[in-house]
Amino acid sequence: MKLAVNQMGLKGEINIPSDKSISHRSIMFGAIANGTTTIKNFLRGDDCLSTLKAFQDLGVKIEDDGDIITVHGTGFSGLKAAENAINVGNSGTTIRLITGILAGTTFTTELFGDSSIAKRxxxxxxxxxxxxxxECSGHDDTEFPPLTIKGTNHLQPIRYEMPVASAQVKSAILFAALQANGESVIIEKEKTRDHTEDMIRQFGGEITVSGKEIRINGPQQLSGQAVNVPGDISSAAFFLVAGLIIENSRIVLNNVGLNPTRTGILDVIEQMGGNLTIEETGDKENKAGKLTVETSALHGIEISGEIIPRLIDELPIIALLATQAQGTTVIRNAEELKVKETNRIDAVATELNKMGASIEPTEDGLIIHGKTTLHGATVTSYGDHRIGMMLQIAALLVKDGSVELEKSEAISVSYPTFFEDLSKLYQ
Incomplete structure (x- = not known):
């Protein structure tokens, strides 16, 4: 599709789509809890709908009246064998987290997804x-999907030092640990997003977190809750960057989730000299706030270490932000980008360089030389929603030529109304 180019003066307010991570988990926790869970502001993107359908396939009654989703949970033991293999679509969150839940069942489940999932x-x-x-295995003695998960009702606790900083891996182990007999201990490599830990507490479970060490006893019974999903900071990130780099802009974003394990991009914006104000709102379960950004003079910084898990999904759009900052920005310790929907290190460098950026990919990140002028090109999302949205924001800077985006349909995975919301800001 042809992208909008040469925009100035983006102004207005956007209500950000609901948080993808919390939407996934709200279905999962509702399914494994006893009693009714109601979910307000659920994200009806392709990925989260894959999670909803997966639990319906496992025998959970889930109703959606278009406003509130109601999950009728009957506990872990209420899950039933699916009649067919479960299709997770493009959702890495679904396939990884559901594996931990299925580990404690008494049946065998097959999980598969699209061509991107087959490479995860x-x-x-x-x-x-x-x-x-x-007993979990991948396809043809590999680690890749389709997966076969043969559960057991005799799960044993584990002491596990995480070799990678991954909230998905941690969450899968936590779901299994809730069903195990005894205390499990997980030691994180770096602290990652903690929505699963928060929701264990919200649904009446017990979990202890001390620094990077997590302790959880099993088995536990959870109780249905009312969940109000805040806006997704990963979706907000595209508008935050647009407001900072497009001339004469001021953008207000409402109800953005401010979980501290997810707000690394806000720290980066402030370190780069961005004009950002934060007004906190929300409730004790799900902190949220109103964010306002304005066009800013930015400078390059180094982004590495413990902040990386707090902004891993935002790094593609942060890379674009860095192309419009004076000086060099270096991103390190981000090798996890290689195993997302695509190899995001290579994808970001290749596509933005086509448009005139100066980016060097490295083994674990990017070196970005700014400030650069971007021009027209034919680019691709590689079927990755975050690469697609980042390239549309990049296109807004283009004054010379047009930008054609291949595989634009991937954006509906997390933000079906992205182009519509962006167009509201054009003056």
């Missing part, structure tokens, strides 16, 4: 889950 490494989840007593 799964040993990071399968190895610890198998140590707990389940």
């Amino acid at each position: 490494p799964m040993n990071r989840v399968l190895l610890p889950i198998n140590q707990m007593g389940a």
